[in-house]
Amino acid sequence: MSAVGLTYEIAAGRVLAPFFGTSLLTWTTVIATVLGGFSLGSALGGFVAERPRAIALRNVRSALVATAVLMAVSPTLLAFVFASGARGTGGMMLSVFIVFLPASVFVTLPTPLLAKLAIEARPGREGSSLGIVLAAGSIGAIFGAILAGFVALPLIGSTATFAACGVVALICLFFVKREGPVEPGIPIAAAAFVGFAGLAGAPACQFESGLSCLHVAERGAEVQLVSDGTPQAAERTSSRAGSSGEIGLVLSYTRWLWARMDRDLGPSPSVLFVGGGGYTLPTRLLASRPGATALAVEIDPLVTEVVRDHLPRAAEMIAQAGYDATGEARGETGRLGLVHADGRVYLNQTDRRFDAAVMDAFSSGSVPAHLVTRETFERLRAIVDGPVYVNLIDRTDGPLARGVSAILRDLYPHVQVVHGPLSNRDRRNILFAASLQPLDPINGTPGGYSPTKISDARAFTDDRGWVGHR
Numbered sequence: 001m002s003a004v005g006l007t008y009e010i011a012a013g014r015v016l017a018p019f020f021g022t023s024l025l026t027w028t029t030v031i032a033t034v035l036g037g038f039s040l041g042s043a044l045g046g047f048v049a050e051r052p053r054a055i056a057l058r059n060v061r062s063a064l065v066a067t068a069v070l071m072a073v074s075p076t077l078l079a080f081v082f083a084s085g086a087r088g089t090g091g092m093m094l095s096v097f098i099v100f101l102p103a104s105v106f107v108t109l110p111t112p113l114l115a116k117l118a119i120e121a122r123p124g125r126e127g128s129s130l131g132i133v134l135a136a137g138s139i140g141a142i143f144g145a146i147l148a149g150f151v152a153l154p155l156i157g158s159t160a161t162f163a164a165c166g167v168v169a170l171i172c173l174f175f176v177k178r179e180g181p182v183e184p185g186i187p188i189a190a191a192a193f194v195g196f197a198g199l200a201g202a203p204a205c206q207f208e209s210g211l212s213c214l215h216v217a218e219r220g221a222e223v224q225l226v227s228d229g230t231p232q233a234a235e236r237t238s239s240r241a242g243s244s245g246e247i248g249l250v251l252s253y254t255r256w257l258w259a260r261m262d263r264d265l266g267p268s269p270s271v272l273f274v275g276g277g278g279y280t281l282p283t284r285l286l287a288s289r290p291g292a293t294a295l296a297v298e299i300d301p302l303v304t305e306v307v308r309d310h311l312p313r314a315a316e317m318i319a320q321a322g323y324d325a326t327g328e329a330r331g332e333t334g335r336l337g338l339v340h341a342d343g344r345v346y347l348n349q350t351d352r353r354f355d356a357a358v359m360d361a362f363s364s365g366s367v368p369a370h371l372v373t374r375e376t377f378e379r380l381r382a383i384v385d386g387p388v389y390v391n392l393i394d395r396t397d398g399p400l401a402r403g404v405s406a407i408l409r410d411l412y413p414h415v416q417v418v419h420g421p422l423s424n425r426d427r428r429n430i431l432f433a434a435s436l437q438p439l440d441p442i443n444g445t446p447g448g449y450s451p452t453k454i455s456d457a458r459a460f461t462d463d464r465g466w467v468g469h470r
Contacts, residue, residue, distance in 0.1 A: 001067075001107055001108065001110060001111065001137075001140070001169070001172065002136075002137040002138070002139075002140030002141040002144060003140040003141065003143045003144035003147065003168075004067070004071075004107055004144060004165050004168050004169055005034070005038060005104065005107045005108060005141065005144065006140075006141040006142075006143075006144030006145045006148065007144040007145075007147055007148040007152060007161065007164075007165055008034070008071055008074075008100075008103060008104070008107065008144075008162070008165050009030065009031065009034040009104075010144075010145060010148035010149060010153070011148055011152070011153060011158050011161045011162055011165070012030050012034065012074070012096070012099075012100045013026065013027050013030045014153055014158045014210075014213070015074070015075050015078060015158040015159075015162070015204050016030065016078070016092070016095075016096065017213055017228040017229075018204060018205065018213050018228050018229045019078065019079075019082045019092075019095070019229065020091070020092040020095070021228060021229070021230070021363075021365045021366060021468070022228060022363050022366075023363075023366055023467065023468020024369065024467040024468050025089060025092075025467060025468045026092060026468070029092060029093050029096050030096055030100065033096045033097055033100055033101055033104070034100055034101075034104045035104075036101065036104070037100070037101045037102070037103070037104020037105045037107075037108070038104055038105075038107075038108045040104075040105050041104065041105040041106060041107065041108030041109045041111075042108050042109075042111055042112060044105065044109055045063075045108060045109040045110060045111055045112040045113060046112040048060065048063075048109060048112070048113060049112040049113040049115075049116045056113050057113075057176055057177060059109075060109065060110040060113055060176055061173055061176050063106045063107075063109040063110055064106075064110065064169050064170065064172050064173050064176070065169075065170070065173070066102075066103075066106045067103055067106040067107045067166070067169040068165075068166035068167070068169040068170045068191075068194050069166065069194065070102050070103035070106065071103045071107075071162050071163075071165040071166045071169065072162055072163045072165075072166035072194040074099055074100065074103065074162050075158065075159050075162055075204050077098070077099045078095060078099045081094070081095045081098055081099060082095065087425075107169070110172075110176075111133075111137065114133060115129075115130055115133045115134075118130070118132065118133050148161065149210055150210070152164060153208070153209075153210045154208075154209050154210040157203055157204065157205060157208045158203075158204045158205070158208065158213075159203050159204050160203075163194055166194035167191075167194055170191050170194065207302060207305075207306050208302075209300055209301075209302040211299060211300040211302070212227055212228070212300045212302055212303055213227065213228050213229075214226065214227055214302065214303065214306050216306065216310045218237075221236055221237050222234055222235065222236055222237065222250055223235050223237055223310060223311060223312075224250075225277070225278045225303075225306065225307065225310070225311065227277075227303070227362065228363075228365065229365070230362065230365040230393070231251065232277045232278055232303075232362065233251065233254075233277045233278020233279070233280050233307075233311065233314075234250035234251050234278065234280070235250060235278065235280060235311045235312065235313050235314065236250055237312060249280060249281075249284060250280075251280075251447075252420055252421075252429070252447030252448055252449070253391055253420060253429040253431060253447060253449070254280055254281055254284075254447075255446045255447035256418060256420075256431055256445075256446045256447040256449040257281060257358065257360075257389055257391065257431060258281060258284055258285075258446075259442045259443075259446035259447075260387075260389060260416075260431075260433050260439075260442060261281075261285065261356065261358075261389065262288070263440055263442045264356070264386070264387050264433070264435070264439065264440070265289075265292075265355065265356055265386070266355070267289055267291050267292075268289065268291030268292055268293075269285075269289070269292050269293075269355040269356055269386070270292070270293045270294075270295075270353075270354045270355045270356075271285060271292065271293070271294050271295075271354060271355060271356045271357065271358065272294075272295050272297070272352075272354040272356070272357040272358070272383075272384065273294060273295065273296040273297065273357075273358045273360065274297050274343035274346075274347070274357065274358070274359050274360065274361050274371065275296075275297070275298065275343065275358075275359070275360040275361030275362065276296040276297065276298025276303060276304060276307075276338070277298070277303065277360060277362070278307055278311050278314055279296060279304075279307055279311070279314040279317065279318065279336075280311075280313075280314060281358060281360070282294040282296050282314075282317070282336055283313055283314045283317040286317060286321055286335055286336060287317065292335070293335045293336075293337075294335065294336050294337070295325055295336075295337035295338075295339065295352070295354070296336065296337065296338055296339070297339045297341060297342075297343045297346045297361075298338070298339070298340055299340065299341060299342050299343065299361070300340070301340045304318070304338065304340070317336060318336060318338070321334050321335040321336040322334055322336045322337075322338050323336070323337060323338065324337075324338055324339075325337030325338060325339050326339050326340070326341070343359075343361050343368075343371055344368075344370045344371055344376060347376065347379045347380065347383070348379065350383065351383075352383065353383055353384070353385060354383060354384045354385070354386075355384070355385055355386045356384060356386040356387050356388070356389070357380055357384045357387075357388045357389070358388075358389045358390075358391075359371065359380075359388065359389065359390045359391065360389075360390075360391045362393075365393055365425075365427070366393060366400070366466075366468055367392060367393075367400065367466070369460075369465045369466040369467065369468075370462065370465070372392075372400065372403065372404050372407075372460055372465065372466050373407070373460045373461050373462045373465050373466075374407050374410070374411075374459050374460065374461050374462075375461065375462050377407050377408065377411055378411065381411055381412075386435065386436075386437075387433055387434060387435040387437075387439070388408075388412070388432075388433075388434045388435075389431070389432065389433050389434075390404060390408070390431065390432040390433075390434070391429060391430075391431055392404060392429070392430045392431075392432075393427050393428070393429055393430070394427060394428070394430055395426060395427055395428075396419065396422070396428065396452075397452075397453075397454055397455055398427075398430075399457070399466075400466055401417075401430045401454050402454055402455055402456070402457030403457055403458065403459060403460040403465075403466060404432065404460070405417065405432070405454035405457070406456065406457050406458060406459035406460075407459045407460060408432055408434040410459060411434070412434035412435060412436060413436065414434070414435045414436070414437065414438050414439050415432060415433070415434045415435075416432070416433040416434075416439050416451070417430065417431070417432055417451065417452055417453070417454055418430075418431050418445075418449040418450055418451050418452060419431070419449065419450065419452040420447060420448060420449050421448060429449075430452070430454075431449065
């Protein structure tokens, strides 16, 4: 049952992302809640183990049935709680408590009885018997963690993983000794429910890997790539260009970034993009400057696959100019290098130099903490000769924007900051352009972005960094 419990815990963090994002706060809440459920279940299981054998076994079987049903229904229950109005950090914590605590209690309730039976089976060797039970639990937890992260979630998705946890819990019923008449009705009904939940339940993601929960939405003449509930990229599917020739640049922040890049960069720049997303900015760069080259670092290969299948302009550019740049060996004469790796790992390992860099990597609705530290931008300054552009999502003058602003102003003498319109979550894109040379003004306010001021704050470091939206 330890394997089931850890698989369930990791799947809980994955299925939470489309609703509340992924951050240190969400994972802390999930881990604390599930561990709290494990503790409560063990305590209650101790009282169950002290009851007469037949009653204790019956209670354990009931706990296994409850575990199976609650685990299988978790994604549906989470969607219901979210639809009922749970929002923000408080709503996230309430949702985790309601959805994931009950199953966490029931899954560990059988453990004390198993320990008691192991001790009774070896009189005089209570210590080693208990040690074996505890070791088996730890090994099961390790197996469950590996199974969830490397097999179940990437291959079958979160909804099916929850159902699979339920199936394993029901299989455990066959290993619980029955005393008295057998009543198969409830386990059969539970098995039918779990099977229905796994086969008929709506997947939490249209496309899912261990890193991303993706949806592709077509709205009229636009196709949009959504990751963990946050729009990551969009393209116009028609051949009509905007008045300024901004073909394919639908999201407003990309229009400002392109206007800034178009003003700053020469005819043949080499640009590093940390965060591939929809590959719309690299596509625009290469289409407008035949002498330009780009290298995009995207952590999840699934994102690139979805872009190839659903974003036609980026897919065409990848097909024409893309090459595998992993390991710095070009292998062929392409203009768009593709590296599937963590952005920070690539920065630490590469010895290539670039004329500019765009930091546009997201995990759910926020930037991964290790990509917004002083050490990250010091490494960028060491390998990038020209400007660095940064895209964030935060509240107006929020903590993320303040921390990044402090880093950039420490490292670069010229920093420009603009922000876009507020979203319905009271957040907005905040864009930075940082350079060692003065930044010339750009015409108008592309994308509706206007200059803003960011308050002073402590710069993020690897030791004390960003923890996520509150």
